[in-house]
Amino acid sequence: MAELRRPELVCPAGTPAALKSAVDAGADCVYVGFRDETNARNFPGLNFSRKELEEGIAYAHDKGAKVLVAINTFPRAGEPELWHQAVADADRLGADAAILADIGLIAHAAHRHPGLRLHLSVQAAASNPDSIRFYAGRFGVKRVVLPRVLTVAEIAAINPQIAPVETEVFVFGGLCVMAEGRCALSSYATGQSPNMNGVCSPASHVRYVESAGGTTSQLAGFTINRFGANEPAGYPTLCKGRFIANGTASYLFEEPTSLNTLGMLPDLIKAGVTAFKIEGRQRGRAYVAAVVQAFRAGIDAAMAGRPLPDIDLDRITEGGRQTTGAYERAWR
Amino acid sequence: MEAQSRPGLRPMTPPFTPVLLLGLALGPVRPALLQPVFDALLRLVRRRHPDILERMEPFADRLVCIDPIDLPFALLLEPKPAEPSLTVRRFVDPDEVHATIRGPLETLIALAEGKVDGDALFFSRQLVIEGDTEVVVALRNAVDGAGIDLVADFASLFGPLARPAERAAAAALDLAGSLRSGVETVRQALIGPALQSAQSQGARLAELEAEVKALRKAARRGLA
Numbered sequence: 054m055a056e057l058r059r060p061e062l063v064c065p066a067g068t069p070a071a072l073k074s075a076v077d078a079g080a081d082c083v084y085v086g087f088r089d090e091t092n093a094r095n096f097p098g099l100n101f102s103r104k105e106l107e108e109g110i111a112y113a114h115d116k117g118a119k120v121l122v123a124i125n126t127f128p129r130a131g132e133p134e135l136w137h138q139a140v141a142d143a144d145r146l147g148a149d150a151a152i153l154a155d156i157g158l159i160a161h162a163a164h165r166h167p168g169l170r171l172h173l174s175v176q177a178a179a180s181n182p183d184s185i186r187f188y189a190g191r192f193g194v195k196r197v198v199l200p201r202v203l204t205v206a207e208i209a210a211i212n213p214q215i216a217p218v219e220t221e222v223f224v225f226g227g228l229c230v231m232a233e234g235r236c237a238l239s240s241y242a243t244g245q246s247p248n249m250n251g252v253c254s255p256a257s258h259v260r261y262v263e264s265a266g267g268t269t270s271q272l273a274g275f276t277i278n279r280f281g282a283n284e285p286a287g288y289p290t291l292c293k294g295r296f297i298a299n300g301t302a303s304y305l306f307e308e309p310t311s312l313n314t315l316g317m318l319p320d321l322i323k324a325g326v327t328a329f330k331i332e333g334r335q336r337g338r339a340y341v342a343a344v345v346q347a348f349r350a351g352i353d354a355a356m357a358g359r360p361l362p363d364i365d366l367d368r369i370t371e372g373g374r375q376t377t378g379a380y381e382r383a384w385r
Numbered sequence: 386m387e388a389q390s391r392p393g394l395r396p397m398t399p400p401f402t403p404v405l406l407l408g409l410a411l412g413p414v415r416p417a418l419l420q421p422v423f424d425a426l427l428r429l430v431r432r433r434h435p436d437i438l439e440r441m442e443p444f445a446d447r448l449v450c451i452d453p454i455d456l457p458f459a460l461l462l463e464p465k466p467a468e469p470s471l472t473v474r475r476f477v478d479p480d481e482v483h484a485t486i487r488g489p490l491e492t493l494i495a496l497a498e499g500k501v502d503g504d505a506l507f508f509s510r511q512l513v514i515e516g517d518t519e520v521v522v523a524l525r526n527a528v529d530g531a532g533i534d535l536v537a538d539f540a541s542l543f544g545p546l547a548r549p550a551e552r553a554a555a556a557a558l559d560l561a562g563s564l565r566s567g568v569e570t571v572r573q574a575l576i577g578p579a580l581q582s583a584q585s586q587g588a589r590l591a592e593l594e595a596e597v598k599a600l601r602k603a604a605r606r607g608l609a
Contacts, residue, residue, distance in 0.1 A: 256518045338499040373509065
């Protein structure tokens with residue numbers, strides 16, 4: 054039997070302090086974004102200036118960790134300069150890879166920055182061998198972040214068909230049930246989307262209205278949920294809204310819940326996955342430290358053949374609930 | 386506490402902690418007497434963490450109310466990079482601020498120090514935010530990203546004596562921890578009997594729910 058490859062632990066950082074927390078907690082790689090709409094977490098007060106990225110890369114490299122720069126939104130037609138500059142700066146500052154989604158930007162990066170390692174963002178929604186082979190063959194993409202719609206068995210089937218292209222899968226954090234990079238729900242309500250502006254349900258359009266009965270969350274004036282006084286809450290995205298249909302209020306698309314695959318790491322390692330990704334550049338450094346420590350311990354235990362650690366991450370999950378999502382498709 | 390009982394806002398029940406007792410003691414104190422403490426705190430934060438105001442630059446004109454529910458006052462933050470202010474106020478009219486962040490003082494401090502995750506606090510309803518969500522998210526991210534360590538920041542005020550000051554601050558925190566533990570014991574003693582009764586009622590309710598469920602299931606099968 055072939056020896057199992059130790060997967061890289063790829064961790065989020067929205068700020069330099071979170072980057073340090075991730076590296077110190079045992080991250081192999083940290084992924085970050087610039088402070089503009091070139092990345093899919095373009096949230097207020099978040100992300101890196103060029104100087105902060107340079108310092109962050111130095112800190113990570115000094116501790117043996119890599120830094121990946123997400124430039125994973127889609128450039129506006131006729132205005133690609135901001136995105137081109139982001140790729141150039143990531144290359145110039147010594148990023149270990151750029152995570153890209155737009156096919157034109159990928160072509161630009163492959164042509165103008167041949168030394169820059171390219172990863173395909175989940176925003177590109179490449180979920181089958183033909184698609185992945187195309188990006189690898191035409192642009193030299195080395196790794197693909199798989200959409201959160203595949204089972205472990207499907208991932209295991211894809212990996213040998215695309216070798217030597219690496220796969221990276223999400224192991225913890227927020228879930229996106231829509232076709233990533235193509236979802237227009239946020240755009241429909243607010244005019245801004247993660248694909249073009251880097252924001253899903255932008256904070257500028259979110260309001261929480263408190264009353265004696267609890268909290269009402271609104272997005273651009275649409276009421277999308279009401280939480281009882283002690284009921285766990287979730288993100289104010291339309292896909293996690295609770296709507297009344299046929300007289301019953303329910304989560305029509307997805308309940309507020311977080312992905313947690315800590316218990317299935319050995320299966321994902323056996324499936325030939327190269328890197329495990331933790332979602333949450335928008336989360337605080339306490340989240341980063343807790344989740345990275347848990348998955349560092351989990352990967353180390355799985356590789357050593359030891360029992361997986363029983364680490365409770367409930368307190369940091371959305372809605373206070375966890376799921377293994379599409380990996381197991383327990384709802385079937 | 387007057388600060389959290391403003392009209393139109395969902396009241397939060399403050400936890401029974403030493404901070405609550407401190408808040409009761411501070412009740413008669415005029416905010417103006419506390420203002421120098423917060424002026425010094427703001428100067429310290431500006432000096433040690435200038436990146437916070439840099440990240441808040443797009444929101445310089447927004448007023449944020451920080452409302453510790455266990456203290457009899459709230460703080461009004463105006464994050465102007467050149468001239469920020471942190472004002473102690475007995476009352477804050479919701480209409481005069483762009484946003485409000487409300488929670489127990491210890492939770493707000495832990496959030497500022499990056500010891501807890503803001504989203505997790507919101508999910509578990511330990512933190513209430515109202516008004517302009519954008520400025521609240523920006524402030525949370527800016528503060529979390531600054532890597533604030535209040536003990537080290539406080540100790541830095543003492544220059545060459547920073548080390549002893551840090552040790553003194555750590556000892557004070559230990560003392561506060563012991564006090565907290567004592568207050569928790571008092572709380573348990575006060576509510577213990579009621580809690581026991583509620584637990585037994587809860588267990589009985591769970592039994593009854595299980596019985597009803599079984600009966601309904603049997604009825605559906607036509608056995609009842």
